[in-house]
Amino acid sequence: xxxxxxxxxxxxxxxxxxxxxxxxxxxxxxxxxxxxxxxxxxxxxxxxxxxxxxxxxxxxxxxxxxxxxxxxxxxxxxxxxxxxxxxxxxxxxxxxxxxxxxxxxxxxxxxxxxxxxxxxxxxxxxxxxxxxxxxxxxxxxxxxxxxxxxxxxxxxxxxxxxxxxxxxxxxxxxxxxxxxxxxxxxxxxxxxxxxxxxxxxxxxxxxxxxxxxxxxxxxxxxxxxxxxxxxxxxxxxxxxxxxxxxxxxxxxxxxxxxxxxxxxxxxxxxxxxxxxxxxxxxxxxxxxxxxxxxxxxxxxxxxxxxxxxxxxxxxxxxxxxxxxxxxxxxxxxxxxxxxxxxxxxxxxxxxxxxxxxxxxxxxxxxxxxx
Amino acid sequence: xxxxxxxxxxxxxxxxxxxxxxxxxxxxxxxxxxxxxxxxxxxxxxxxxxxxxxxxxxxxxxxxxxxxxxxxxxxxxxxxxxxxxxxxxxxxxxxxxxxxxxxxxxxxxxxxxxxxxxxxxxxxxxxxxxxxxxxxxxxxxxxxxxxxxxxxxxxxxxxxxxxxxxxxxxxxxxxxxxxxxxxxxxxxxxxxxxxxxxxxxxxxxxxxxxxxxxxxxxxxxxxxxxxxxxxxxxxxxxxxxxxxxxxxxxxxxxxxxxxxxxxxxxxxxxxxxxxxxxxxxxxxxxxxxxxxxxxxxxxxxxxxxxxxxxxxxxxxxxxxxxx
Numbered sequence: 001x002x003x004x005x006x007x008x009x010x011x012x013x014x015x016x017x018x019x020x021x022x023x024x025x026x027x028x029x030x031x032x033x034x035x036x037x038x039x040x041x042x043x044x045x046x047x048x049x050x051x052x053x054x055x056x057x058x059x060x061x062x063x064x065x066x067x068x069x070x071x072x073x074x075x076x077x078x079x080x081x082x083x084x085x086x087x088x089x090x091x092x093x094x095x096x097x098x099x100x101x102x103x104x105x106x107x108x109x110x111x112x113x114x115x116x117x118x119x120x121x122x123x124x125x126x127x128x129x130x131x132x133x134x135x136x137x138x139x140x141x142x143x144x145x146x147x148x149x150x151x152x153x154x155x156x157x158x159x160x161x162x163x164x165x166x167x168x169x170x171x172x173x174x175x176x177x178x179x180x181x182x183x184x185x186x187x188x189x190x191x192x193x194x195x196x197x198x199x200x201x202x203x204x205x206x207x208x209x210x211x212x213x214x215x216x217x218x219x220x221x222x223x224x225x226x227x228x229x230x231x232x233x234x235x236x237x238x239x240x241x242x243x244x245x246x247x248x249x250x251x252x253x254x255x256x257x258x259x260x261x262x263x264x265x266x267x268x269x270x271x272x273x274x275x276x277x278x279x280x281x282x283x284x285x286x287x288x289x290x291x292x293x294x295x296x297x298x299x300x301x302x303x304x305x306x307x308x309x310x311x312x313x314x315x316x317x318x319x320x321x322x323x324x325x326x327x328x329x330x331x332x333x334x335x336x337x338x339x340x341x342x343x344x345x346x347x348x349x350x351x352x353x354x355x356x357x358x359x360x361x362x363x364x365x366x367x368x369x370x
Numbered sequence: 371x372x373x374x375x376x377x378x379x380x381x382x383x384x385x386x387x388x389x390x391x392x393x394x395x396x397x398x399x400x401x402x403x404x405x406x407x408x409x410x411x412x413x414x415x416x417x418x419x420x421x422x423x424x425x426x427x428x429x430x431x432x433x434x435x436x437x438x439x440x441x442x443x444x445x446x447x448x449x450x451x452x453x454x455x456x457x458x459x460x461x462x463x464x465x466x467x468x469x470x471x472x473x474x475x476x477x478x479x480x481x482x483x484x485x486x487x488x489x490x491x492x493x494x495x496x497x498x499x500x501x502x503x504x505x506x507x508x509x510x511x512x513x514x515x516x517x518x519x520x521x522x523x524x525x526x527x528x529x530x531x532x533x534x535x536x537x538x539x540x541x542x543x544x545x546x547x548x549x550x551x552x553x554x555x556x557x558x559x560x561x562x563x564x565x566x567x568x569x570x571x572x573x574x575x576x577x578x579x580x581x582x583x584x585x586x587x588x589x590x591x592x593x594x595x596x597x598x599x600x601x602x603x604x605x606x607x608x609x610x611x612x613x614x615x616x617x618x619x620x621x622x623x624x625x626x627x628x629x630x631x632x633x634x635x636x637x638x639x640x641x642x643x644x645x646x647x648x649x650x651x652x653x654x655x656x657x658x659x660x661x662x663x664x665x666x667x668x669x670x671x672x673x674x675x676x677x678x679x680x681x682x683x684x685x686x687x688x689x690x691x692x693x
Contacts, residue, residue, distance in 0.1 A: 053595060054595075055591060055594075055595075074594070075591070075594050075595045076594050076595065076596070076597045076598060076599065077597075080595070081595060081596065082591070082592070082595045084588045084591070084592060085588075086586065086588055088586060088588035088589050088591070088592040089592075090589060090592075090593075090606070090607060091611075092610045092611060093606075101593065101596050101598070101606075102596040102597050104606075105596065105597045105598050105599075105602060106597070149596070150596075153596050153597065
């Protein structure tokens with residue numbers, strides 16, 4: 001889909017006094033994409049959204065929408081619509097008035113507006129709810145009204161600021177699917193802000209992982225999960241086990257590292273770092289909990305890890321084993337529940353096995369806070 | 371008052387036949403504290419407001435008699451005090467009491483003007499105070515409050531100094547050559563309107579400020595994002611939200627302006643009486659308490675009816691006024 005209007009950030013800097021909220025961001029968002037900014041709170045993702053919507057002028061650099069520089073153009077003149085974290089529905093207006101507020105501004109007649117509201121209410125599966133007040137709707141329904149209100153303005157780009165964070169888990173998962181469907185149907189560009197990697201992974205075409213004002217990686221969800229650029233991206237997106245060490249030997253795209261506590265291990269160098277690491281560099285190796293298997297006792301080599309089991313838990317779909325790990329952090333192993341019997345290993349040493357392609361090596365760096 | 375009812379959580383007491391809200395009130399505050407609070411509130415409303423007003427009402431229906439005849443055969447209920455306002459003295463030259471009625475309606479109209487003028491002046495201030503953050507807001511608020519430490523009469527005379535024939539403004543404008551002769555602010559009632567407006571600025575600002583402060587900034591941004599120009603944001607989002615504060619402020623300013631005495635006395639032009647001055651004259655100069663009471667009751671009732679009519683017109687609930 002390339003029909004939509006793209007958004008480009010060029011060398012974007014945003015400062016508040018001495019504080020740098022966004023540092024040299026360069027992002028190309030394709031028209032019609034569902035693009036997410038993913039990062040912990042305070043990483044600058046909302047600041048970027050405000051710069052795109054026009055509530056904030058960048059200190060340096062450009063925001064381009066459809067190739068057009070947006071500098072000096074106010075939020076009421078940009079082809080964007082923003083969905084606020086708290087939705088910001090107008091509490092004193094009826095649902096249909098809320099939805100068609102943008103039409104009211106352009107001077108459409110009440111009859112026209114009512115008609116458009118009914119169409120949009122049908123689309124969000126809330127027919128005949130137009131005469132209620134927002135306070136009379138449930139959280140999920142309000143959510144959909146906010147989407148309809150934004151879509152009614154027929155924006156080229158829809159901006160969403162963690163709109164699902166106030167909903168309960170079930171509804172949130174349901175709304176993910178719904179948002180994705182709405183986006184496919186209307187075909188416009190969605191820019192989605194979230195700290196929830198599950199939301200970002202399930203909905204997005206592309207994701208930008210942000211940390212302290214810096215964009216660490218921009219890629220599709222699968223790449224970010226399997227082939228992270230940085231230690232932060234590896235540790236923030238999904239669960240991951242870290243092994244710190246020094247690079248001992250480099251063999252093409254693989255490397256042997258001497259880890260602090262698990263001996264010498266082999267890993268695949270992440271794509272972005274290939275050719276950039278050298279022998280002797282501090283590095284971090286990441287292995288996902290689900291990438292481990294239990295090896296037979298006594299097995300050893302450069303893709304085996306032996307550790308003492310602290311505790312175990314049964315989670316239903318997986319069986320989790322927590323062993324002593326590097327730097328005080330436990331190693332988590334998740335074995336899928338396929339009906340096999342699980343032995344209790346607590347207090348014993350077990351040997352874990354992994355495949356080299358599942359161990360990703362990145363330069364040593366800052367980890368995401370737990 | 372709401373918050374200090376809630377704060378104290380005394381042991382529960384049960385009253386068997388009390389209505390729900392009273393029961394809850396005593397449950398929250400305990401019998402002792404509850405009774406004390408309730409007693410004070412009742413004393414305040416009944417003892418200090420309702421009973422004196424009732425006695426005024428009683429006065430207004432009685433003839434003005436010398437003290438020995440009070441309670442005598444001539445002391446009967448009569449409407450003559452009210453008739454006087456409408457028809458004037460018996461055997462007078464006019465069929466209507468044109469002088470007093472004109473003063474009465476002029477007072478109401480002027481109070482409406484003061485209210486509207488104050489609203490227009492105070493809404494931007496209240497909006498600014500309510501929506502911006504920082505210490506300068508506190509300084510602003512203090513600057514608004516401090517003039518009220520000075521007593522009303524002094525403030526009124528201070529305005530006379532500004533607006534008088536040889537006052538600050540006239541000296542300035544004549545000195546600059548903008549006007550040839552001094553402008554008579556007093557005779558043209560400008561000093562009076564300014565004085566009344568100034569006296570009630572706080573009562574207009576604070577209720578509005580209170581409401582606007584609680585308005586979610588995102589609402590304003592959402593409206594802007596959807597393309598609304600600033601005036602429409604105010605018209606459709608801020609003003610509807612601030613309506614309880616606006617009506618509360620307007621009610622207070624209107625009632626107090628209509629009932630003001632010091633400002634009209636000091637700042638009013640010689641030809642423009644305020645209705646309260648007539649009431650004062652009846653009580654004080656003519657020593658005719660029943661006539662004064664009747665005038666005061668007419669003013670009070672008219673003001674209340676006017677406010678109720680306005681509330682209905684603008685669809686404001688009584689509960690909103692208390693916000």
